[in-house]
Amino acid sequence: MNRVTPKLLEAVRHEAVDSKLVPSLERRRLRAYILMLLTDAALFNIGFALAGLVWEGRWWEPRTMLAAQAMLPAYFTIALYNRTYSVRALSDWLFAVRKALIAILISAALINFVAFYTKSNQDFSRASVTLGLLFTAVLLAFFRRVMASVIARRWGGRVKNRLVIDDGGSDFPFEGAAYISAADYNLDPGSHDPFMLDRLGKLLRNQDQVVVSCPRERREDWAFLLKSAGVYGEIVSEPAHSLGAVGVHRYDDLDRTTLVVSTGPLGLRARILKRLFDVVVAGAALIALSPLLIAVAIAIKLEDGGPVLFVQRRLGRGNQFFDMFKFRSMRHDKLDHNGERSAARDDDRITRIGAFIRRTSIDELPQIINVLKGDMSIVGPRPHALGSRANNKYFWDIDRKYWQRHCLKPGLTGLAQVRGHRGATELEKDLTDRLQSDLEYIAGWSLRRDIEIVLRTVMVLKHDNAY
Incomplete structure (x- = not known):
């Protein structure tokens, strides 16, 4: 060990851990899976092209290659579900070979079944197809063995x-x-x-x-x-x-x-989808809203000459701290970095520009940068300051399940927000209502739901509890 x-x-x-000290292997694995997919497609074609050359005397013989193209989609569909491309397939080459061969056999049987019922068997040469399957199986097995050797040399054999x-x-x-x-x-x-x-x-x-x-x-x-x-x-x-x-x-x-x-809470494919959604939406929003962001920044600077952004430590994924960005809406000498005092109506700390951007939720827009950095997501549980309280109790003292809301990245918006649970947390119910919505979102995540929440957020940007 x-x-x-x-x-x-x-x-x-x-409190200064560099993520490079424990590097993520997930990106390496993802690149390896993509390499395996592309190489398998190439080897499939090479195997059948060789079969055409051996049996028909012609490289890339049309009938033989037609069989390869018909079989490839079925092979990939089966391979993606039978763990041909999995963590174990990267570390155990015999397991990888076995799964690939099973996918080949099932896809061949499936295509033959379809060809029989569509009476298109005559379009294929049984001998060249059989040779193509054999050549492809050998090539895929050889590639898995080479892949295992490369991983052992380049990654030290460690895939997790x-x-x-x-x-x-x-x-x-x-x-x-x-x-x-x-x-x-x-x-x-x-x-x-x-x-x-x-x-x-x-x-x-x-x-x-x-x-x-x-x-x-x-x-x-x-x-x-x-x-x-x-x-x-x-x-x-x-x-x-x-x-x-x-x-x-x-x-x-x-x-x-x-x-x-x-x-x-989320598998690899779900995390990839969610991150792609975050990057696309945040990137588009940053470009589209740049005139507004610049105008607000200038207005804040002109009002009292203080800093444009307010940076506050918040709780993020895995209960780790991160620095969250907001447009500064309070007087510079009244800033509350720990969030110990919730904003209230007619709050003497809030500037004139600050009152407007808080009512319209414009003060939250710099968090688009947090999304692009990977600290936050477009949709997720809203991050809270360390000193946040309800009924003079820390949130985690009200309900221990509070910590479970941090198993996902915090979001710019969330299910709790579109349900109207926002603003000051004066009563314990203000926290438990939000927590219930957050845990419900985590348990039932889907990309479709994220899109729905983003669309519903547009309707609640201006809210009675936003002050």
Whole structure:
């Protein structure tokens, strides 16, 4: 096992973790999948072209290539669903070969079935198609073996970031995983300290799999934290219903069993779709709204000469801190960086320009930059300041599930906002109404819903509770 370096430990303690210390492998994997898709398409054509040359005496023989083109869409459809392109396929070349061959056989059978019923079998040469399938199978198997060698050399054979957190539980010698002690990082799963949660969020950043080994009495708290962090998490434990386990993972080589307690709210394809949506919408909005943004910036500067932007630390994905941008709407000497006092009607801190941009939600537009940076999303739970309270209680003291809203990136707008839950949080109900909407959004995410929320947001930009 690999212990996390002292450099990372010191960085976490000083809240300055560089994401490069634990690099994300997701982009590498995505590039590898795309390479596999493109190479498979090329090898399919080469295999059938060779078959045409061998049997028909003609390279790229039309009838043989027609069979390849008919089979390719079926092959890719099956391959995408039978894990031909998966994390395990990158690390286990025999598994990758087996899945690719299964996809070839099923797609060949399917095309033959369709050709039989459409009476188009005569359009294909059985011998050249059979040779094409054999050549393609050999080429795909060879490519998988080469791919595994390249990954072993370039990536050190590591296709997933794995982290084991030892919190006083049984030993878990997980090969290839980084290993940390909860005590070294002062991690207390029962704490509501946002700085501890930020520290944990930094440690879990870019981790594909997190395993926690802890005493029985701390398992439920760790299960809650892993769910809130939005990571794939396991706890070394005998099955326990109270943890809300979503599966059991047996490690036969370690003689250990873990409970899968969290998987993250969105899969890879969903995250890609959501990020593409964010970049396209935010990029278009920044261009379209640039005249308005410049005009507002000039107006704020001319009013009192203070800074244009107000930068405030907020809670983001994985309960990590990030700096959120807003147009400054309050007097420079009255700024509330911790958000300890909610804005109210006739608030003496708000400038004349500030009152207008708050009523029309224009003050939130600089968060488009946060979206492009990747700190925020177009749609998601709204980020709150550390000092935010309702009925003089911190939000997490009102409902512990508050931390679970941070398993997704915070949004410029969200389901709670379009339902009218915005403005000051004077009563506990003001927080619980928002929290219920946020958790409902996370549980039922879809791209269609994001588009609907964006369209509905246009109707509530000006709101009675916006002041």
